[in-house]
Amino acid sequence: MSKTAQSKPNLYLVGFMGVGKSAIGRRVARELGLRFIDSDQQIEKEQGKKIPEIFATEGEARFRELERQFIESGHPDTGCVVSCGGGLVIQPGMKELLKQKGLVICLFASAESIIERTSRNKDRPLLNVADPASKVRALLAEREPIYMDSGACITTEGRTIPEVVRHMIRTYKSISRNFKS
Numbered sequence: 001m002s003k004t005a006q007s008k009p010n011l012y013l014v015g016f017m018g019v020g021k022s023a024i025g026r027r028v029a030r031e032l033g034l035r036f037i038d039s040d041q042q043i044e045k046e047q048g049k050k051i052p053e054i055f056a057t058e059g060e061a062r063f064r065e066l067e068r069q070f071i072e073s074g075h076p077d078t079g080c081v082v083s084c085g086g087g088l089v090i091q092p093g094m095k096e097l098l099k100q101k102g103l104v105i106c107l108f109a110s111a112e113s114i115i116e117r118t119s120r121n122k123d124r125p126l127l128n129v130a131d132p133a134s135k136v137r138a139l140l141a142e143r144e145p146i147y148m149d150s151g152a153c154i155t156t157e158g159r160t161i162p163e164v165v166r167h168m169i170r171t172y173k174s175i176s177r178n179f180k181s
């Protein structure tokens, strides 16, 4: 990472499963010359286990603890785009902590798009249930107030990945002018 990249505040991407945090974060990091980190991938690497296995053997509460450790002390303080797991910002105190640590952007999509995008694989244990569509709608309704209050909001609805990337870079540049570390 270059010296100028190190002086830039971290950008945290939050939002529900399937809104595109990982896909978009990777591209935004490349364009801004920042390091890309995905909390889910980092936790899997450190634990040597996939997320469904962590949920099955150690439980969701343990996974949430690992997410908190990752945010508190498991990643660099500056120069990164951090794509967060979908439930990370929901934990008590987490949205405040993220706002202290850097800039926060929340991605949105309709329940229909989320259901379609998350149906492509079985990596999300919370959606490996008999009726994943109902689970998406219920969880989304429960979490939406927290997502809405977590940071600058960008919709991904009806936008391609490159279009969302462009919006995000514009938003990052605009909000980073006011960020005081």
Ligand SMILES: Nc1ncnc2c1ncn2[C@@H]1O[C@H](COP(=O)(O)OP(=O)(O)OP(=O)(O)O)[C@@H](O)[C@H]1O
Pocket: 015, 016, 017, 018, 019, 020, 021, 022, 023, 024, 040, 083, 084, 085, 086, 087, 117, 118, 120, 124, 156, 157, 159, 160, 161, 164
């Ligand atoms: N704007 C978009 N239009 C169409 N497909 C998209 C869009 N954004 C992301 N996708 C696709 O949706 C799927 C889910 O995206 P991604 O894995 O980035 O979501 P995520 O927010 O990181 O989810 P999670 O919280 O579970 O990690 C991927 O196949 C991705 O290519």
Ligand SMILES: O=C(O)C1=C[C@@H](O)[C@@H](O)[C@H](O)C1
Pocket: 016, 017, 040, 051, 084, 085, 086, 087, 088, 123, 124, 125, 126
């Ligand atoms: O929304 C959630 O609670 C989750 C989202 C994924 O990114 C993973 O962090 C995990 O599957 C849980």
Ligand SMILES: [Mg+2]
Pocket: 021, 022, 023, 038, 040, 083, 084, 085
């Ligand atoms: Mg992801």
